[in-house]
Amino acid sequence: MLKVPQNQVAGHQAGGGNLGPLVDDSGHFYKPLQGDERGSKEVAFYTSFSLNTKVPDEIRKFFPIFYGTQLVEASDGSGLKSHLVLEDLTLGHVNPSIMDIKIGSRTWSPQASEDYIAKCLKKDRESSSLLLGFRLSGLQFYTNKEAVFRKPTKKSVQSLSAEEIKLVLKNFVSSNTSTELESKPDCAFASVVFGGPNGILSQLFELKSWFEDQTLYHFYSVSVHMMYEKQLASEGRNPRAEIKLIDFAHVDEGRGVIDHNFLGGICSLVKFISEILRATDDCPIKACSKDAQKKHYITDNGIN
Amino acid sequence: MLKVPQNQVAGHQAGGGNLGPLVDDSGHFYKPLQGDERGSKEVAFYTSFSLNTKVPDEIRKFFPIFYGTQLVEASDGSGLKSHLVLEDLTLGHVNPSIMDIKIGSRTWSPQASEDYIAKCLKKDRESSSLLLGFRLSGLQFYTNKEAVFRKPTKKSVQSLSAEEIKLVLKNFVSSNTSTELESKPDCAFASVVFGGPNGILSQLFELKSWFEDQTLYHFYSVSVHMMYEKQLASEGRNPRAEIKLIDFAHVDEGRGVIDHNFLGGICSLVKFISEILRATDDCPIKACSKDAQKKHYITDNGIN
Incomplete structure (x- = not known):
């Protein structure tokens, strides 16, 4: 059900045994949490941002929607790993x-x-x-x-x-x-x-x-x-x-x-x-x- | 005729044998050229800027007027030294x-x-x-x-x-x-x-x-x-x-x-x-x- 995204142009990419992000058909983008401090910092930011009432609504549209974190089978087949679940920005885009x-x-x-x-x-x-x-x-x-x-x-x-x-x-x-x-x-x-x-x-x-x-x-x-x-x-x-x-x-x-x-x-x-x-x-x-x-x-x- | 400015709050200051800027009674501020590259770079900037027709007039007012360079007796008594001659920004100011x-x-x-x-x-x-x-x-x-x-x-x-x-x-x-x-x-x-x-x-x-x-x-x-x-x-x-x-x-x-x-x-x-x-x-x-x-x-x- 999860697959490698077709339109990712930067960042860590899945394939050939590398850990990378995945997408599903419902518009979710699964980004593997980096093991070091970076993973926890990104979760902390999305959590803080999504709860922060001082961020104007018209600014929120510039940020991917945050759906939480989830354990899913990693792209490199190394078992269940924690992923950030975000909006798939390219959903509905063809080319x-x-x-x-x-x-x-x-x-x-x-x-x-x-x-x-x-x-x-x-x-x-x-x-x-x-x-x-x-x-x-x-x-x-x-x-x-x-x-x-x-x-x-x-x-x-x-x-x-x-x-x-x-x-x-x-x-x-x-x-x-x-x-x-x-x-x-x-x-x-x-x-x-x-x-x-x-x-x-x-x-x-x-x-x-x-x-x-x-x-x-x-x-x-x-x-x-x-x-x-x-x-x-x-x-x-x-x-x-x-x-x-x-x-x-x-x-x-x-x-x-x-x-x-x-x-x-x-x-x-x-x-x-x-x-x-x-x-x-x-x-x-x-x-x-x-x-x-x-x-x-x-x-x-x-x-x- | 040249004296130590009273209202200088930063930069190299004259007095006690130190080389520093001087002012005259006609609204000129004499800034000693630093011996290293900095002196020549500052002259180069003022020269370029004063000749640059792309600088709008309403922006020019934010820059001291540049009168050229001049040899004057240095504030530390070490003889004639080259100085930038600029507008004295505090001319006419009392306190x-x-x-x-x-x-x-x-x-x-x-x-x-x-x-x-x-x-x-x-x-x-x-x-x-x-x-x-x-x-x-x-x-x-x-x-x-x-x-x-x-x-x-x-x-x-x-x-x-x-x-x-x-x-x-x-x-x-x-x-x-x-x-x-x-x-x-x-x-x-x-x-x-x-x-x-x-x-x-x-x-x-x-x-x-x-x-x-x-x-x-x-x-x-x-x-x-x-x-x-x-x-x-x-x-x-x-x-x-x-x-x-x-x-x-x-x-x-x-x-x-x-x-x-x-x-x-x-x-x-x-x-x-x-x-x-x-x-x-x-x-x-x-x-x-x-x-x-x-x-x-x-x-x-x-x-x-």
Whole structure:
């Protein structure tokens, strides 16, 4: 009944004897509890968060629903193991295009051990985290030709430069991305995926506002999971663009201070996406091919 | 003609054979160039910034005017030395109350040497920088009784907790602060110094907006210098509340990325000041004594 999820782009993955997450047909995602402190910290966060009445309802939608913990047969066949039971974010999605982005120039809590801090700091400096305020941790792009997904290995996407990140984000919302990154992405779906009142930028602004104010939690090494259905976008239908926050094994209490580290990273991501959107709106010919631009207008007037 | 400034609360100070800044009577502040890379980096920044047409005029007011460099007799009597010639920020101020706050949870550039990074990281972790996103680097409070200033040593103010920082900020805008921090500050001047269209919070919001967008510079170890005249505030006149950015020995080019580190720190400071202001407006009796509250209303209706 439980199976390996098809649309996981980052994190520990099941298969080949590795312990990884599982999904069922009812929309549950089973994430094995990591044996060390991380497992218990993630349970503690979900428990605290789900009970916390200070979290506004409109912010809750950015977090996976938490159903508790459960003993299920582990993906590596090693017997019953404790799993977090969460909402399966890709339920009902057919061919989602996904980007996972780990937010924050610093991925370590001040309360972590010296060894862990040294390890994270090294990675933050080697990856794009320190410079950009975030790093890409995984992606898959649906391509309409042969339904092929592009899924670079984790290592290759973590250290991208500002220009490279911009190119990946443009490809994410382009109709001409194939099995390789397109050097001239048409940004055909930028306005319907990134833009508009229900687009990703608008959702990021909601999150940003909350982070300018909230002093409940500090989120280290937490990722923004961005997802939409390219097939729907190309048919002029609602592409179901949405963001969720995932991976909460390193969350601290806020103790009266905002999470300036996470907020800074979100603002940096917002700036990248805003620039792509601005280029699409202001300079359509420059930013997009004529064909793509036509599709873009069709999409704008399409039936959702 | 040149003399030691009376209102410097942080940084290298002249006197007792130490090399420090000097001022003249015409509103110039002479800052000795540090012999190592820092001196040349600060000249390079001021030169670049003063010529940069991409900096909006309304943002320029937050930076000291740059008049070039000049050889003048050093404060320690060691002969002619090269100095940055800047605007004297305290010109015309009689008894300014001042807070210098070093912004950013990280005070080091990714391009700095390993030794320097290690030194800064240690200090960021030991001080409040890592937790709060900023640290206090100096202050002086004018007290109307005997014109006494309070000037804690640098070390004692750098490692304050969130609660302690809040208390210091409240004292900054209170009429009952004497030679010691008042444990029940009346926040009598919060609304005229922090609030209003020309108040410090409004100025911080202007800066914040620019930092959400600008990718020209990354400001490491730069301080916000907040200043106002308590005597004027207590007379119901315009207290001349203003902020400036100071100390640019560690500025990098932005290279297409916003300064998420500085922005995060500014947002954290904004949150602290907003909370004080909100408490003053919403809960006057709770936040301020009755007498202070009376003064507060008088001030609000006073002649500026």
